[in-house]
Amino acid sequence: MSISVVILAAGQGTRMKSTTPKVLHEISGKPMLFHAIDAAQKISDDITVVLYHQAERIQETIEAYYSGIHFHMQDSVQFPGTGGAMKGVTVKHSKALILNGDMPLVTMSALESLMQGDADINMSVIKLDNPTGYGRVVINQGNVVEIVEEKDCIPAQKEIQTVNAGVYCVKKELLERYIPHLNNDNAQKEYYLTDIIKMAVDEGKIVHPVMVDEEEFKGVNSKLDLAHAEEIMQRRIKTEWMKAGVSMRLPETIYIDSRATFEGECILENGVSIQGAAYIIASHIKTHSVIEDAHIENSDVGPMGRVRPHSTLIDTHIGNFVEVKKSTLTGVKAGHLSYMGDATIDAGTNIGAGVITCNYDGKNKYPTKIGKNVFVGSDTQLVAPVTIEDDVMIAAGSTINKNVAQGELAISRAPLRTVKNFFYKFFGDK
Ligand code: UD1
Ligand code: CA
Secondary structure (H helix, E strand, C coil), rough: HHHHHHHHCCCCHHHHHHCCCCHCECCCCHHHHHHHHHHHHHHCCCCCEEECCHHHHHHHHCCCCCCCCCCECCCCCCCCHHHHHHHCCCCCCCEEEEEECHHHHCCHHHHHHHHHCCCCCEEEEECCCCCCCCCCEEECCCCCEEEEEEHHCCCCHHHCCEEEEEEEEHHHHHHHHHHHHHHHHHHCCCCCCCCHHHHHHHHHCCCCEEEECHHHHHHCCCHHHHHHHHHHHHHHHHHHCCCCCEEEECHCEEEEECCCHHHHHHEEECCCCEECCEEEEEEEECCCEEECCCCCCCCCCCCCCCCCCCCCCCCCCCEEEEECCCEEEEEEEEEEEEEEEEECCCCCCCCCCCCCEEEEECCCCCCCCEEECCCEECCCEEECCCCCCCEEECCCCEEECEEEECCCCEECCCCCCCCCCCCHHCCCCC
C-alpha cells in the first residue's frame, strides 16, 4: 500500500450543539470518525488523524479500538483552517489522501476513484443545484484552476454549481512544498488547504476534478445530518445482509449495528434491534426484540425478548418479555416473562413463566448454575449464588436460596389456607 491517509478532525463542530465531539457521534453503533478510519485502513498503513478540539478524548477513544494510528495536534490558535490542520503533518508515502472526519458515508469505491490516474492532485467535486456554503471549483478545459471559498466569492463565482467535496489525493512532494507557504489572507482569516490548488496550477501542475456522489460526501454537521446519515448507513447495512441471505420483514423498521454479523439462514422480524458486535447464526429474532452484543445460534428470541451483552444462546427458545444478561443457555426453553442474569443453564431445562435469577444483592453480582433437564416452576426466585444440579424439579412459587442436589424436588411454599364464605362476609351478599 503506497498511499498515506490524513483525516482532518480538528474542527469544533459547534452546530452539533453537544458536549460530545462531533466526530465521536455514532452512526450505526460506531463513532463517525471510525467509519473514516475503517475505510482508511483498507487502503493504507500510514494513517494520521489531525485533532485539536477535545483532542485527548478523541485520541483515547481511537486508541481503545485501533493501534498504529498517528496523531497530529493542530496549532489551531496560530493556524486555524483546513490548511492549518495540515501544517506539520508528515506522510510516509509518495501520495496522500486527505479525508474529513465527519464524512462517514464515503465508500471504498469513491476513494479508489480519487486515487486513480496520474494527475498531481485529484480532488472530489459535486454538482449542486444549491451550492451555498461550499467552496466553488473553477474548471477550465477539464482541469481545476482554483477553489474559491463562498465567503471570498465575487458574485459571478457564487453562481458556480460545481463545488469542492473536501477530499483530495495529493502528491507528497507538493504538500511538503505548498503547506508552509499558505497564508490567511482571506475573508475568514483562515489557512485554507484549498489554496494549494492555485499554487499547483501556477506551477503548471494538473489538478483533476473527480465527480463523486453527493450522498457519500455530505459532511455531518448537525443532529439532523446525523439522523440522515444514519438512515443511509442503515439502508446500506441491511441491503448487504439481505444479499447475504438474511430475511427481513419490513426492513425499514429494523436496526442493525455496523459491527453485527450473521451466518446461515436468519430471520429478523419487524422492529428488531441488533446492537453491538452481535453474532447471529441460523436464528429467528421475532418482532421488537433487542439483541446486544450477544452470540445467538440455532435459537429463537421474542417477540419482545431482550438478550444483553456477554450472552450465548445455543439451541434455545426465548419467548416474550424474557431478558437474558451475561448468561449461557444451551438447549433451554424460557417461554415467558423471565430474567436470567449471570446464569449458566444446560440442555433440556425448562424455565417457567416469571422465573427470576436474583443475581444482585445491592453490592455484588452472583452466579446461578442450572444443570440438565431441570424443570423450574413458574414464579420461582433463584437467589444467587446457587447451583441446581441435573434432573431437579422446582415447584412453582419457590424461593431457592440453597443448592439443590441431583434428582430432588425443591419446594418452598407457605401452606395454603382457605376461609369459607370470606368473600360474602367481606363484601356482603351481592
Ligand atoms: C471545506 C473547504 C470547502 C469545501 C468543504 C466541503 C477549505 C478552506 N474549504 O470547507 O472548499 O467545499 O470543506 O465540506 O478547506 N478542520 C480541521 N481544522 C480546522 C478546520 C477544519 O481539522 O482548523 C477539519 C474539520 O474537522 C473537518 C474538515 O476539516 O473534518 C473540513 O472542515 P469544515 O469547516 O467543515 O470545512 P470548510 O472550511 O467549511
Ligand atoms: Ca470552516
